[in-house]
Amino acid sequence: MDIKNPLYKNQGIHVVCSLFTVNEGKVRILLALRSNEPYSNKWMLPSGAVYNNEDCETAMKREMIEKTGIDNIYIEQFHVFSNPKRSPLMRMIAIGYIGIINSDNLKIKKKTEKTQNVEWFELNDVPTDMAYDHREIFLKAKEALKVKILQTDILKTLLPKYFTMPELQNVYEIILEKNFDRRNFRKKFLQLDLLENTGKLQEIKGHRPAILYKFKENSKDII
Amino acid sequence: MDIKNPLYKNQGIHVVCSLFTVNEGKVRILLALRSNEPYSNKWMLPSGAVYNNEDCETAMKREMIEKTGIDNIYIEQFHVFSNPKRSPLMRMIAIGYIGIINSDNLKIKKKTEKTQNVEWFELNDVPTDMAYDHREIFLKAKEALKVKILQTDILKTLLPKYFTMPELQNVYEIILEKNFDRRNFRKKFLQLDLLENTGKLQEIKGHRPAILYKFKENSKDII
DNA sequence: TATATAATGTGTATGTAATACACAAATGGC
């Protein structure tokens, strides 16, 4: 970071995103591989500095497009990380964001000069030795996601357009780290009146295919 | 703010606290009167700059002691305010905190050079033309308090040591901005097994006095 | 074509919590 650049001279404010998606029934998070020091060759959460002419949300979306090529994500701040030693070079606080995107909308743009080497990791496969305090940020984001999946309608953003009931249940079980009874889960979800049976079936071999559901248009929040 | 001071040169990070308490059955918030420009003579939420050798929580507690003389508060961050125009002099982001203190613990220290003119306002009497974007921060803090009163045990910190069931219900009704049935509220709260009947009665004239309750030692969170 | 395999889909009974609602009891003031 060039601290002479007047856009963020001595600014010390970073935004950092834990971007979640679901695809092939797995919950995944996007990481970027560092190519420079410090923490060269370590994985990190996509992040960047806030310019003085933008708010943090704008900065976070701009950084995501620049560094990962991913556009049109839903983001929400969840925690500020401000340990004075969290960055070895200079004092940097980080505004932590949760990002949500569904895998249908996932079109990674062309690489540019700023684009980093990014990859989706299953939640269980996230490396433990990440750059900076990003491991801590990731763990706290997972906790924030638990709350949000129960209290908001981010689920609609997270899931692909069509999904089966077992897939939906699986996403809940992975995020909340607990298991549900299949019959009760289905009953509860259907009576929330959020889902629409598309009449179509999953294409799968070897056993009975599941019904494909989608979210109703204009369905209200879960709460 | 002296931007040459190396402790927070060009730092641009503020912490700001919405400190709540309950006394005489009323929910109140602490405001400070500005004596300097900008916004001279307007009320503001207690706030201050984060030094480079401390995290935000430490800075918030230090500022509260310095500016208001109030020590030993429970604080929790709830939102970052980062509109580039929120402060007219320079780019300042604000980490918003909710603070909770019970009125028994409220010993305001002696005035010092830095101490501001502070006052407790009932939630309904908070002035609408506050300094900076502090009105917006206050409104968002009230919303965050609604969530926290339902999902955490801040209630124990908020209330004085002894309180009556109608007082408790009143705090809930003010914060959540809705009314409860007296019988059901009491039943629900007692079955949570958080309260202890002290056997004492409220001292009041003109009608039946209410029983004084206190929180049980080591009682678990409400959730 | 009959059977096995592997998953999905469905219904009912029970317990627990939320809601709705009306009257009796304790104090102070007159």
Add this chain to the structure above:
DNA sequence: GCCATTTGTGTATTACATACACATTATATA
């Protein structure tokens, strides 16, 4: 002693959460 005011209590109904077992639909294979 009676009134005014506010607190304290119980019960019936409804909605939601939990526990649990068997039938159905598809493919694979003998």
